[in-house]
Amino acid sequence: MAEFTMELNDEQKGVRDWLHGFAADVIRPAAAEWDEREETPWPVIQEAAKVGIYSLDFYAQQYFDSTGLGIPMAMEELFWGDAGIALSIVGTGLAAVGVLANGTEEQIGTWIPQMYGDVNDVKVAAFCSSEPDAGSDVASIRTRAVYDEAKDEWVINGTKTWATNGGIADVHVVVASVDPELGSKGHASFIVPPATPGLSQGQKFKKHGIRASHTAEVVLDNVRVPGSCLLGGKEKLDERLARARERARKGSVKNAAMATFEASRPAVGAMAVGTARAAYEVALDYAKTREQFGRPIIDNQGVAFQLADMRTRIDAARLLVWRASWMAVNGKPFTAAEGSMSKLFASETAKKVTAQAIQILGGNGYTREYPVERMHRDAAIYTIFEGTSEIQRLVISRTISGMPIR
Numbered sequence: 001m002a003e004f005t006m007e008l009n010d011e012q013k014g015v016r017d018w019l020h021g022f023a024a025d026v027i028r029p030a031a032a033e034w035d036e037r038e039e040t041p042w043p044v045i046q047e048a049a050k051v052g053i054y055s056l057d058f059y060a061q062q063y064f065d066s067t068g069l070g071i072p073m074a075m076e077e078l079f080w081g082d083a084g085i086a087l088s089i090v091g092t093g094l095a096a097v098g099v100l101a102n103g104t105e106e107q108i109g110t111w112i113p114q115m116y117g118d119v120n121d122v123k124v125a126a127f128c129s130s131e132p133d134a135g136s137d138v139a140s141i142r143t144r145a146v147y148d149e150a151k152d153e154w155v156i157n158g159t160k161t162w163a164t165n166g167g168i169a170d171v172h173v174v175v176a177s178v179d180p181e182l183g184s185k186g187h188a189s190f191i192v193p194p195a196t197p198g199l200s201q202g203q204k205f206k207k208h209g210i211r212a213s214h215t216a217e218v219v220l221d222n223v224r225v226p227g228s229c230l231l232g233g234k235e236k237l238d239e240r241l242a243r244a245r246e247r248a249r250k251g252s253v254k255n256a257a258m259a260t261f262e263a264s265r266p267a268v269g270a271m272a273v274g275t276a277r278a279a280y281e282v283a284l285d286y287a288k289t290r291e292q293f294g295r296p297i298i299d300n301q302g303v304a305f306q307l308a309d310m311r312t313r314i315d316a317a318r319l320l321v322w323r324a325s326w327m328a329v330n331g332k333p334f335t336a337a338e339g340s341m342s343k344l345f346a347s348e349t350a351k352k353v354t355a356q357a358i359q360i361l362g363g364n365g366y367t368r369e370y371p372v373e374r375m376h377r378d379a380a381i382y383t384i385f386e387g388t389s390e391i392q393r394l395v396i397s398r399t400i401s402g403m404p405i406r
């Protein structure tokens with residue numbers, strides 16, 4: 001186990017500075033344009049592919065960093081540049097993690113490279129779990145996958161919604177129910193390969209923030225995929241279903257999915273830290289240079305103390321994110337739902353800090369001449385996706401109390 005330290009090592013510092021340079025020189029200058037266009041910033045993704053940031057190798061290197069800090073550090077820097085563009089760059093990674101976590105070695109080797117495409121022809125991937133009637137309540141998804149034994153194919157029907165990169169992705173990872181009676185224990189994930197008949201994009205959503213990131217419905221109408229597209233394989237699924245049926249028969253409700261969420265949520269917390277830090281830096285600069293009543297506005301404690309609180313919250317959020325990421329990589333049990341805790345605190349921090357930044361910039365803060373209003377719109381997503389703040393509180397309170405709090 002790595003010795004405890006609060007410092008990044010030299011290699012991590014090098015990666016961080018390189019990412020920061022890309023975020024400052026390529027992402028940030030493009031942010032306002034793609035926010036207005038509300039389109040996927042393909043040229044920026046391509047630029048990221050050219051320098052090696054948009055690639056399986058880069059993502060895998062950060063993912064397998066033995067300190068656990070590779071992913072949170074990368075997320076913070078990219079989202080510091082701009083949340084919408086950064087989500088377009090890392091969205092594929094979120095789908096890839098679904099395959100890494102559940103796929104066989106062969107599936108990982110076959111599908112993850114296809115998710116990224118190559119430098120001259122970049123592709124994106126989508127992870128489709130949420131449905132119109134199943135957001136927080138993931139157990140109630142209605143998308144159904146039925147096995148056609150004669151052809152060794154799965155037939156998938158349903159409608160997914162709010163899918164990042166949904167419909168524009170080459171590879172879609174789709175969560176479907178294979179046994180509705182088992183609730184979330186009867187779910188399985190499937191790869192839907194490029195150009196599979198029956199998969200189409202439904203409505204593309206116009207959004208409040210992260211507008212450079214594509215969010216859409218995905219309609220699955222008699223989509224047929226080969227048996228080899230079931231992540232983890234049929235044998236493993238059958239064993240898992242048999243165990244779940246046995247537990248259901250005995251009335252046991254152990255939740256096995258929790259550890260996975262606890263390990264992935266800090267990454268979203270790190271995105272929120274990036275947005276919060278970006279807004280705080282703009283506000284700090286502005287407060288030192290904007291003069292009213294013959295002196296910089298930071299000379300007023302009312303302004304300076306806000307900045308002190310902003311910075312304190314951001315640093316606290318980062319520490320929670322790093323702790324949970326370190327716990328995940330070292331296999332520590334999340335006995336107080338520390339992953340959810342980090343996501344809750346960081347996302348609420350981003351919303352609060354970006355609102356304070358607008359206030360410090362006054363009229364300028366409210367206009368699109370300055371980036372903080374965009375950052376505030378972007379920050380609102382963090383308390384919603386990957387589990388809302390209320391769901392994080394539910395998970396934390398159930399974990400610390402052991403009670404079935406509703």
Ligand SMILES: Cc1cc2nc3c(=O)[nH]c(=O)nc-3n(C[C@H](O)[C@H](O)[C@H](O)COP(=O)(O)OP(=O)(O)OC[C@H]3O[C@@H](n4cnc5c(N)ncnc54)[C@H](O)[C@@H]3O)c2cc1C
Pocket residue numbers: 127128129130132134135136137161162163164165207210215381384385386387388389390391394406
């Ligand atoms: C921009 C964007 C991108 C997204 N990307 C993806 C993606 O790539 N893939 C994907 O699968 N999904 C994605 N999502 C979906 C996202 O994960 C869901 O929106 C989220 O889980 C919340 O579900 P919901 O919207 O149905 O809200 P609901 O579950 O309907 O919740 C509505 C409100 O009720 C509260 N609430 C619900 N249940 C409880 C409870 N038990 N106790 C207290 N309060 C409760 C919630 O906290 C919330 O405030 C995305 C969403 C957005 C907006």
